[in-house]
Amino acid sequence: MAVVALHALWLLLFPPLLLGVVGRTKAWFSGRIGPGLLQPYRDLARLLRKGAVFSPTTTAVFRLGPAAAVATAWGAGLLVPLMPGAPPVAFGGDFVVFAYLLGLGRFLTVLAALDTGSAFEGMGASREATFAALAEPALFLTLGVLFRVTGQTSFAPALGAALPPAWARAALPLGLAAAALFLVFLAENCRIPVDDPTTHLELTMIHEVMVLDHSGPDFAFVLYGAAVKFTVLGTLLVDLAAPALLPDLGRWAGLGVRLGALLLVAVAVGVVESAMARLRMQRVPLYLAAAVVFPALGLTLTLV
Amino acid sequence: MSMETFLAALGLQLLGGALGAGLARRPRLALGVGAAGAVAGGILGLVFALSVLLGSPAAPLDLPWPVPGGRLSLGADPLSAAFLVPIFGLSGLLAVYGVEYLGAGAGRRGVGGQIFFYNLLAASMALVATARDGVLFLVAWEVMSLASFFLVAHEHDKVEVREAARLYLIAMHLGAMVLLAFFALWARQTGSFALRSLPAGALAPAPATALFALALAGFGAKAGFWPLHVWLPKAHPAAPSHVSALMSGVMIKTGVYGVCRTLWLLGPAHTSWALALLAIGAVSGVLGVLSALAQHDLKALLAYHSEENIGIIALGLGVGALGSAAGRPAVAAAGYAGALLHVWNHGLFKGLLFLGAGSVLHATGTRNLEKLGGLWKRMPWTGATFLVGAAAICGLPPFNGLVSEWLVYTAFFAAGTGEGGALGLVPLGGAAVLALIGGLALACFAKAVGVVFLGEPRTARARSAHEAGPAMRWPMAALAAACLGIGLLPVPAVGLLARAVATLDPAAGAASEALARWGAPLARVGLASAGVLALAGLVLLVRRALLHGRAVAESPTWDCGYAAPTPRMQYTASSFAQPLVGPQGVFSAVVGPQVHMAPPRGWFPSAASFESHAPDAAEARFWEPLFQSAGRGFAALRLLQTGRLHHYLGFLLAGLVALLVWALA
Numbered sequence: 001m002a003v004v005a006l007h008a009l010w011l012l013l014f015p016p017l018l019l020g021v022v023g024r025t026k027a028w029f030s031g032r033i034g035p036g037l038l039q040p041y042r043d044l045a046r047l048l049r050k051g052a053v054f055s056p057t058t059t060a061v062f063r064l065g066p067a068a069a070v071a072t073a074w075g076a077g078l079l080v081p082l083m084p085g086a087p088p089v090a091f092g093g094d095f096v097v098f099a100y101l102l103g104l105g106r107f108l109t110v111l112a113a114l115d116t117g118s119a120f121e122g123m124g125a126s127r128e129a130t131f132a133a134l135a136e137p138a139l140f141l142t143l144g145v146l147f148r149v150t151g152q153t154s155f156a157p158a159l160g161a162a163l164p165p166a167w168a169r170a171a172l173p174l175g176l177a178a179a180a181l182f183l184v185f186l187a188e189n190c191r192i193p194v195d196d197p198t199t200h201l202e203l204t205m206i207h208e209v210m211v212l213d214h215s216g217p218d219f220a221f222v223l224y225g226a227a228v229k230f231t232v233l234g235t236l237l238v239d240l241a242a243p244a245l246l247p248d249l250g251r252w253a254g255l256g257v258r259l260g261a262l263l264l265v266a267v268a269v270g271v272v273e274s275a276m277a278r279l280r281m282q283r284v285p286l287y288l289a290a291a292v293v294f295p296a297l298g299l300t301l302t303l304v
Numbered sequence: 305m306s307m308e309t310f311l312a313a314l315g316l317q318l319l320g321g322a323l324g325a326g327l328a329r330r331p332r333l334a335l336g337v338g339a340a341g342a343v344a345g346g347i348l349g350l351v352f353a354l355s356v357l358l359g360s361p362a363a364p365l366d367l368p369w370p371v372p373g374g375r376l377s378l379g380a381d382p383l384s385a386a387f388l389v390p391i392f393g394l395s396g397l398l399a400v401y402g403v404e405y406l407g408a409g410a411g412r413r414g415v416g417g418q419i420f421f422y423n424l425l426a427a428s429m430a431l432v433a434t435a436r437d438g439v440l441f442l443v444a445w446e447v448m449s450l451a452s453f454f455l456v457a458h459e460h461d462k463v464e465v466r467e468a469a470r471l472y473l474i475a476m477h478l479g480a481m482v483l484l485a486f487f488a489l490w491a492r493q494t495g496s497f498a499l500r501s502l503p504a505g506a507l508a509p510a511p512a513t514a515l516f517a518l519a520l521a522g523f524g525a526k527a528g529f530w531p532l533h534v535w536l537p538k539a540h541p542a543a544p545s546h547v548s549a550l551m552s553g554v555m556i557k558t559g560v561y562g563v564c565r566t567l568w569l570l571g572p573a574h575t576s577w578a579l580a581l582l583a584i585g586a587v588s589g590v591l592g593v594l595s596a597l598a599q600h601d602l603k604a605l606l607a608y609h610s611e612e613n614i615g616i617i618a619l620g621l622g623v624g625a626l627g628s629a630a631g632r633p634a635v636a637a638a639g640y641a642g643a644l645l646h647v648w649n650h651g652l653f654k655g656l657l658f659l660g661a662g663s664v665l666h667a668t669g670t671r672n673l674e675k676l677g678g679l680w681k682r683m684p685w686t687g688a689t690f691l692v693g694a695a696a697i698c699g700l701p702p703f704n705g706l707v708s709e710w711l712v713y714t715a716f717f718a719a720g721t722g723e724g725g726a727l728g729l730v731p732l733g734g735a736a737v738l739a740l741i742g743g744l745a746l747a748c749f750a751k752a753v754g755v756v757f758l759g760e761p762r763t764a765r766a767r768s769a770h771e772a773g774p775a776m777r778w779p780m781a782a783l784a785a786a787c788l789g790i791g792l793l794p795v796p797a798v799g800l801l802a803r804a805v806a807t808l809d810p811a812a813g814a815a816s817e818a819l820a821r822w823g824a825p826l827a828r829v830g831l832a833s834a835g836v837l838a839l840a841g842l843v844l845l846v847r848r849a850l851l852h853g854r855a856v857a858e859s860p861t862w863d864c865g866y867a868a869p870t871p872r873m874q875y876t877a878s879s880f881a882q883p884l885v886g887p888q889g890v891f892s893a894v895v896g897p898q899v900h901m902a903p904p905r906g907w908f909p910s911a912a913s914f915e916s917h918a919p920d921a922a923e924a925r926f927w928e929p930l931f932q933s934a935g936r937g938f939a940a941l942r943l944l945q946t947g948r949l950h951h952y953l954g955f956l957l958a959g960l961v962a963l964l965v966w967a968l969a
Contacts, residue, residue: 054857057760060680075832078835089835092825096710119875122754133743133746144717148732151721
């Protein structure tokens with residue numbers, strides 16, 4: 001019970017901190033001091049205090065999009081373990097619900113973008129839908145490697161006690177799976193090299209342009225939902241990769257390790273965003289194809 | 305319940321059809337009578353089917369029949385009953401929609417034929433699902449094909465409808481020819497046309513595989529397996545919308561029923577059959593959804609999605625057969641249950657989507673996505689129910705598509721994680737393909753819903769659209785409620801299918817226990833759907849509380865400061881799908897889009913045009929050339945058509961003499 005409450009509290013309050021870490025890392029890389037670590041919290045509080053402006057073209061779908069983004073990200077977050085092997089909700093086949101919950105959030109965000117009747121949002125929606133369709137098989141193949149190597153079909157056992165011996169047995173397939181999951185993580189959260197979250201040119205945006213017309217509390221929900229999705233997918237990555245480098249330390253120490261590793265993932269994202277530029281749009285399918293090939297290779301290696 | 309109840313249901317449907325056709329001079333009354341017959345027969349038949357699924361079997365009926373080799377043999381086991389549920393349930397509901405849909409245009413076109421053949425189609429589909437004799441099955445199959453042909457050809461004054469109906473008739477009869485070969489081989493192997501399950505090992509592997517291949521081809525032509533699907537995107541847009549809904553939601557499932565019945569007839573599945581089903585499912589699913597992305601006719605888009613969902617059903621049957629062949633009843637149970645539940649689910653949400661498309665067509669007079677837009681404000685019921693159908697078909701929570709896809713994924717991963725060796729990789733590849741199909745379907749339905757219902761209306765016709773009347777709205781609402789209901793309460797729905805799954809897998813006892821094993825996680829899936837609804841409701845309440853009393857203003861959509869935005873500046877359906885299926889898109893090599901462009905010339909604005917379309921790859925590269933060369937070959941036979949009677953009499957005489965010589969020799 002305490003574990004569930006802690007998980008819920010973490011899911012509610014932790015995500016904006018990761019965005020703050022990313023921003024701070026990028027600032028350090030470019031020789032600036034940058035915004036404080038808690039700046040995203042202040043931004044969200046400011047937006048939640050504002051009124052809103054709506055376009056007369058929009059309908060109820062536009063109002064539903066941001067709320068759905070938050071609700072589905074939270075729902076997905078309840079399925080991913082933070083403490084090793086102990087998510088609040090676990091059952092056989094929960095990874096399917098995880099993936100399709102994120103899909104629901106994406107579906108309603110894309111529809112909210114098309115609802116504005118703007119060419120910009122339509123373009124962002126089209127690109128988001130394309131890249132997400134190509135990232136889905138990569139995610140499922142990665143999970144396929146994980147489940148095949150551990151012999152489980154649910155997040156809780158597969159990312160819990162069964163994982164350290166699996167890393168000892170099949171490090172290469174799991175390593176390929178973790179690399180692919182990092183590529184998928186960057187794509188799903190619209191980070192460089194798929195999309196540049198700080199660009200000002202609408203024609204180069206994907207996620208940022210889909211939410212151009214949201215304002216006030218709706219925009220706060222959009223930013224917060226993106227932070228929660230970042231945290232949830234980052235936790236999945238950390239759960240997969242951490243047992244490779246660190247021994248099994250028990251529940252509370254494992255929790256501390258996970259939180260530290262999440263901050264490291266945020267720093268890594270900041271480094272990647274500072275060190276390279278966005279890929280050309282035509283090359284993103286190749287990037288996602290790499291994310292498909294790595295776990296496919298890992299699966300063939302499990303035969304050996 | 306006994307088979308008499310079933311026959312009474314058929315009788316009510318046929319009676320309603322005949323009476324309605326007789327009253328054709330008063331169209332509204334006729335449509336009402338026909339729908340009443342369909343609904344009454346549907347309710348009775350649904351009760352019958354549910355009672356069989358709940359465990360009270362119906363004694364089979366076996367009567368002699370003057371047709372040579374045939375018997376009037378009917379039986380309703382749980383597998384038949386699983387298919388009777390959508391047949392009876394949807395035919396009644398869609399007939400109610402048809403009352404208003406056809407009633408509106410009844411002044412210009414007679415509806416007697418539509419009423420009669422609609423009820424005949426429903427009755428013949430039910431007969432196909434319960435026939436236990438090969439000859440009776442073929443007769444019912446043919447009646448089904450002909451009835452649907454006349455329904456498709458309703459607007460036969462239009463050229464494209466005539467072409468579509470002709471293509472449909474030819475495709476159905478080519479499939480029926482293959483089925484004739486199937487039943488002939490069956491009778492040769494077993495000694496009679498009776499369809500009864502054989503003990504294991506009664507059939508040698510070679511004839512069993514030959515029978516399975518014939519079944520895949522013959523039933524696949526009806527179901528829409530690639531490359532036998534080419535009639536689907538022509539016939540479904542041509543038919544009236546409730547007929548398209550019935551054909552797409554129910555009639556193509558009789559092809560699936562045929563494949564299931566073949567698996568039951570031929571005993572334990574072979575691994576090669578399972579792999580064939582998986583391959584067909586994967587190809588149909590991916591090509592179907594890619595072709596759908598390239599369409600701008602709303603009903604052709606939905607028809608291609610039917611091909612995709614048939615691919616998903618085939619994937620489920622394939623992994624079920626794989627589990628059955630490998631002696632893993634848990635995998636077989638999940639795979640077969642997923643496939644059968646997807647038969648029900650697809651009937652529900654595809655029916656809903658076609659009814660929505662019909663409502664749009666009825667209101668605006670066009671199916672072209674590029675001429676619609678902004679219909680949500682003008683048709684809120686249609687928009688909301690179409691959105692529910694779109695979310696359901698993409699397998700998104702909290703609707704029913706998630707449940708059947710969850711079952712198929714579970715089967716894939718159970719097979720892939722427990723099986724060592726290369727055979728374990730095939731299900732995981734299948735899971736990746738299913739994920740790709742799901743992602744592409746999401747893109748396609750985001751396009752469909754977004755371009756049709758959201759944004760600004762692109763033409764005057766879209767601007768002046770009006771909502772459909774109650775007889776069209778209530779069936780859509782009922783189907784949407786059913787989609788949500790199965791999504792929130794999956795365990796009762798899958799529980800109803802337990803006996804049907806046990807019928808498909810010979811290891812019957814193990815299979816239903818295995819299904820009970822999936823009951824607990826299945827209930828959690830339903831709870832997860834309910835949970836996300838609750839979370840979304842919570843966030844919406846917080847939002848309402850925050851905006852209460854605050855300044856909420858209205859301002860046009862951001863357009864980069866352009867002074868005069870127009871609806872034509874919105875993203876179009878073709879643009880939305882361009883990164884995937886456009887000329888430089890990711891899948892352009894597979895889809896083969898063609899672009900005809902005349903760009904503006906010179907320095908000043910001038911006339912320009914752009915047109916893109918994606919011809920069906922199987923049709924353009926395989927069937928068209930095949931039929932052209934067959935046509936050229938048959939044209940040589942025109943030498944015999946001299947137009948002179950004495951030549952024809954001479955041919956008859958020569959033929960008789962040849963037969964006499966052959967008979968005597």
